[in-house]
Amino acid sequence: AGGSMCSAGDIKAGRTKALMCQACHGLDGLSKTPDAPNIAGQTEPYLVTQLQAFKSGTRKNDAMSVVAPSLSDADIEDLAAYFSAIEITVGKLPQ
């Protein structure tokens, strides 16, 4: 679930770019700091929309509002392609 192979961005370029994200999000997309969300296997359109929102300022966060403006549209597509391509599986649902 989650990954989509026919993504707009370049997964390999996204993986390289993701090195700048790993301190908070991990290269595996699992949160490494309390405030950062897991983004492994997140849906590609959602990742693009949120990165564009942080870039434009319609969504604000201390860290992301600093990082996102430096990203080009291609960077955003590549990062979304990479993190959405990480396969996640869900275990038994909590009862």
Place this chain on the structure above:
Amino acid sequence: AGGSMCSAGDIKAGRTKALMCQACHGLDGLSKTPDAPNIAGQTEPYLVTQLQAFKSGTRKNDAMSVVAPSLSDADIEDLAAYFSAIEITVGKLPQ
């Protein structure tokens, strides 16, 4: 990864409350509509922060800005407890 058993909210109550979220997010926390993110195994503090942001209006989204104001603080804690308790595992990272 992701789930935390010692959560502030009540997982069982959260599962019941999650019935109102399942159309977009699924009871399994995997996105059911293009705009909705996966929230399975998302970190609990992040879920609480985002639901509070949609409730207060500091973060806006067509659907969530309608839903979140109806949630009590307890509802938010319970929903965050439920969705963060869903275990997710990450597969091989895309190369």
